[in-house]
Amino acid sequence: MKLFSKYNRINIAVSIIVFLVGCAAFYFVLRVVLIRQLDDALHTEQTEIIAYVQSHNRLPEVVNAYNQQITFTSIEKPLRGSIYISEKIRDREKDEIEWSRKLIFGITVAGINYQATVTKSQVETEDLLQMVIMVGAGMIALILLAGYVINRMVIKKLWKPFYTTVHEVEQFQLAKQQALQLPVTGTNEFDLLNKCLTTMTSRAQQEYQVVKEFSANAAHEMQTPLAVIRSHTEALMQDEQLLQQHNASIKTIDQSVNRLTRLNQDLLLLARIENGQFPLQEKIELDKIIQQKSEELAELLSSLKITCQIQTVPVRISGNQHLTEVIVNNLLKNAIRYNVEGGKIIINLTPQKLIISNTSSLPALEAGKISQRFYRHPETKADGNGLGLSIVKQVCQVTGYTLQYDYQHGMHIFSILL
Structure with missing residues (x-):
């Protein structure tokens, strides 16, 4: 797997996790804020009801709207404090079950205890939450897509000098004695890599040249001693008396000289091939x-x-x-x-x-x-x-x-x- 693919997988995976956690946190925080705003509106209604009762010593006339209902129920004992709850209520007009926010508190009018319930619909709050989440999800998807495309373009451009270096190294042949030409990239890491590769190949070429010259010189210098040994061996083989006494030894020497001669010829041939001394047209x-x-x-x-x-x-x-x-x-x-x-x-x-x-x-x-x-x-x-x-x-x-x-x-x- 390429380095870019590994980086992209890790980057996208981490980005998705961060965005999902962020979305979840944003959803709950926004929900708390909107519910608190709804509770403030309910509290305002409670304040108005209490003020009206104190002024007129009677319950206010109930006028229910689409998103707000007020009910008064008589109770035996006075209800202390206020209670905020969320529950599902069936909407008779739409015949749907919807979330609503309720404020329940107690009030006393002319010596009679009542339980006042102010109900406001949470539909708009939930719709707003859904819209915000959808917009957020869309933005996250666009950010991830844009990040992937930009990363792909930028990283591909950034890594182009590396692939250029790899291509040049693949084409490099030690035997051709051509210097490795690597361009200046402007990126410190790649320039350092190119410098090290250039130095290493130059040193390898020098050492290779020394070894090649040694092999060629050694093979060339061996020709004269081999010719002398061969001529003396042939002379010994002409002496029948000596040949009868040392036949096995002389044959071994002759075979060894032949093998050494072939080896010498092969090494010289390899040296000439590596030096490009043969026309190929x-x-x-x-x-x-x-x-x-x-x-x-x-x-x-x-x-x-x-x-x-x-x-x-x-x-x-x-x-x-x-x-x-x-x-x-x-x-x-x-x-x-x-x-x-x-x-x-x-x-x-x-x-x-x-x-x-x-x-x-x-x-x-x-x-x-x-x-x-x-x-x-x-x-x-x-x-x-x-x-x-x-x-x-x-x-x-x-x-x-x-x-x-x-x-x-x-x-x-x-x-x-x-």
Whole structure:
């Protein structure tokens, strides 16, 4: 859930609770005020009745209006004090039950005790309360709606620099050696974030450049010692007497030199790819490259009794001839190295993708690790250096292709989306 949505939910929920509590408090306070005004009007009637009796020594003539009725009832004992009550009374004209406010007090006229009851309708009070509540509810709804719209517009505008920064960070690639360009937002927090990100990426680029130069230099410097070791190994292999005595040791040295040479070549290739030393505008006939590499490996496939099924159509792409050959060669060698005797390889090429599938004794691989450098499954042979798929992944990144892996029905499936 987005931060804005969380904020909006909390803000709206708290606002609704505050407004509901405020409305309830406002309703009861207003009701008390209106009832008190009604009681004041009843008290005024009581004062007028008492004044009339004191002046004329008789009860006033009762004239009942729509919203006020006065009744006098004789009682035996005088009634002391005044009583204010609210009760429901049936309105005979409207045939409805309505709330009314009553004032009951006692009065004595010519030695006779009476109970005077002054009744006023509360309909107008209740109507006024309802109108005030409806207007208040409408205002609250408008305030909440306006607050939501304003918050959405304002917060979206305030958070725009953040999403700009996220977009720039997503597009940033360490290998391209391009500085991270983040604009000044005018907001202290975002400016601080951008400054920290710029400093961090700049430091990472420097450290990455140092490591990359070290790897390239180390791989380059290893070429001469490797050539010397190889030449001396070949010289030792020419001495039959020495070869008979130390055959196993010399073969181990030769195999190790070969592996180290391949590793050195792969590291140099990775360094050249990362440095962008390959032009990517060449026109390449991918189907012919697949056919050529398959023919080169035909003898090896035959010795391992591996059948290779090829289904291709003419596909012409833009890229680099050497890098494309590296992709096909590495995927085919990978399919052969980890295959089983009597297994099969299926190559399927369409204008959209290249798919190379192979049988294997290995279970499904971890898709997130197969392209990591020097990663090898624990059950794989020790003759690989773990750079083959890493190189394929790196080539795909610089050429705009996508490497995908899947495992279905005992087949390892590697797809290159063109």
